[in-house]
Amino acid sequence: MRSSYTRRELLQAIGMAAALPRITHAASTVETRKAVFQDIPVHYESYGDGPEALVFIHGWTCDLTFWRGQEPIYTRRRSLLIDLPGHGESGKPHVAYPMEFFAKSVDAVMRDAGVERATLIGHSLGGPIIYAYLRLFQERAKSMALVDVDVRKGSAGPINREEQRQRMARRASYMRGPAGEKDFARTVESCFTKLTPEPVKEEVRAKMFATPQYVRVASLTSPSSLPPPGRDEAFRLPAIAIQAASPATELSYKAMKNIFPNLDLEIWNGSGHFLMMENPTRFNETLERFLQKTN
Numbered sequence: 527m528r529s530s531y532t533r534r535e536l537l538q539a540i541g542m543a544a545a546l547p548r549i550t551h552a553a554s555t556v557e558t559r560k561a562v563f564q565d566i567p568v569h570y571e572s573y574g575d576g577p578e579a580l581v582f583i584h585g586w587t588c589d590l591t592f593w594r595g596q597e598p599i600y601t602r603r604r605s606l607l608i609d610l611p612g613h614g615e616s617g618k619p620h621v622a623y624p625m626e627f628f629a630k631s632v633d634a635v636m637r638d639a640g641v642e643r644a645t646l647i648g649h650s651l652g653g654p655i656i657y658a659y660l661r662l663f664q665e666r667a668k669s670m671a672l673v674d675v676d677v678r679k680g681s682a683g684p685i686n687r688e689e690q691r692q693r694m695a696r697r698a699s700y701m702r703g704p705a706g707e708k709d710f711a712r713t714v715e716s717c718f719t720k721l722t723p724e725p726v727k728e729e730v731r732a733k734m735f736a737t738p739q740y741v742r743v744a745s746l747t748s749p750s751s752l753p754p755p756g757r758d759e760a761f762r763l764p765a766i767a768i769q770a771a772s773p774a775t776e777l778s779y780k781a782m783k784n785i786f787p788n789l790d791l792e793i794w795n796g797s798g799h800f801l802m803m804e805n806p807t808r809f810n811e812t813l814e815r816f817l818q819k820t821n
Contacts, residue, residue, distance in 0.1 A: 561638035585650025589614030595806025612741035658682035683752030717799035
């Protein structure tokens with residue numbers, strides 16, 4: 527039986543792989559809306575007004591509430607927080623969920639909100655989703671912040687389509703059923719360290735397990751239909767990667783810098799996978815510095 531992913535393996539699997547009533551939220555007014563993408567309601571929160579926004583993209587089996595620690599940023603800037611299809615309060619159809627599917631849903635939300643350009647902020651699976659978004663809608667991206675991700679060529683558009691199909695079929699076979707459920711539990715635990723606060727662990731466990739198993743599986747095993755990346759394909763927008771330290775961090779950064787030449791790196795020693803939840807003050811200070819430098 528396949529053992530659970532380590533955090534590094536999880537990142538590699540991810541990498542290769544009508545308005546509602548207004549409510550008051552902290553210093554800003556939030557409008558809770560649902561865009562429609564391929565007949566799927568995509569739930570999101572919209573803060574502020576204007577054609578440029580921060581767009582927060584959560585990770586695998588998570589939802590927009592994983593960004594609640596970033597309230598001091600998104601309530602004071604034009605921002606969109608999205609529940610990706612299959613997650614949170616969005617529709618959960620039994621369909622394929624390749625990276626371009628998520629990327630197109632993000633664009634549908636932006637269009638529904640009247641946003642023309644975005645600073646894309648993605649955690650975990652959000653990294654490959656941003657990569658797919660850039661391959662599809664490069665002109666609509668202003669800058670990006672990657673949060674503990676692993677993105678490499680082939681993350682959104684296979685280098686070898688048949689090899690991708692076979693690899694994802696193998697992965698799907700051990701992610702399903704009761705054995706897959708146990709493996710998923712071990713995978714979730716691998717995302718924590720001694721520094722991860724217990725309330726964060728409890729919240730992460732509850733919300734990740736709330737994502738249906740068929741969505742969990744399809745999100746990591748749906749082959750991409752995007753064309754292979756060009757040999758010299760690169761996206762030169764301002765970018766930062768905020769990464770938990772691991773033996774593979776530097777190698778992963780070098781691979782990502784081939785795709786994003788202007789990518790800066792900040793490494794957090796001892797942190798787990800959910801950096802923005804474990805230490806929101808430090809995370810927000812880093813993100814704010816990046817936004818001030820790029821705006």
